[in-house]
Amino acid sequence: MNIFVARLNYDTQAGDLRYAFEEFGEVNSAKVITDHYTGQSKGYGFVEMPNDSEAREAIAELNDEYLDGRTIVVKKANPRNSRSSNTYSSTYSGSSY
Template structure:
C-alpha cells in the first residue's frame, strides 16, 4: 500500500523516515519529493509498505503526530489514474 506523508521538515532524510516506518513493518520503497532545481525537500513524500495492514497501522499511529517539531499528515496515497497529466505543451 502506498502512503502519502505531508508536512515533512526539510531536514528529514529518507533514511530517517525509512527507519520510522520500518517500526511498523517492511518498507518496499520510500521517496521524499525534492525540487528539481534546488534539490531541497518539497515537504512531502511517499512510502510503500509491503503489507497493507501494517501500512494502515502506520497511518493510524503517525497521522497528526509531531515529527521534528512539525505536525505531519499521513494517509493513503491517492492514485491519480491513467488520465492524470502534469500538463505541458502539445507538439501536434
C-alpha cells in the same frame, strides 16, 4: 500500500521517513519529493509498504505525530497519474478492510 506523507520538515529526508515507518512494519520503499535544482524537499513524500495491515497501523500511529519536530500528516496516497488514462483500477487502494 502507497502512503502519502505531508507537512514534513523541510530537512526530513526519504531515509528518515523509511526509518519511521520501519518501526511499524516492513517498508518497501520511501521517497521524499525534492526539487531537482535546489534539492529542497517540498515537504511531502510517499512511503510504500507491502503489508496493508502494517501500513494502516503506521498511518494511524504516524498520522498527526511528530517527526523531526514537526507534526506530519499520513494518509493513503492517490494513484499516480499514468501516462494513459485507463479505466478504474481493478482494485481500489485501501478500500477493503
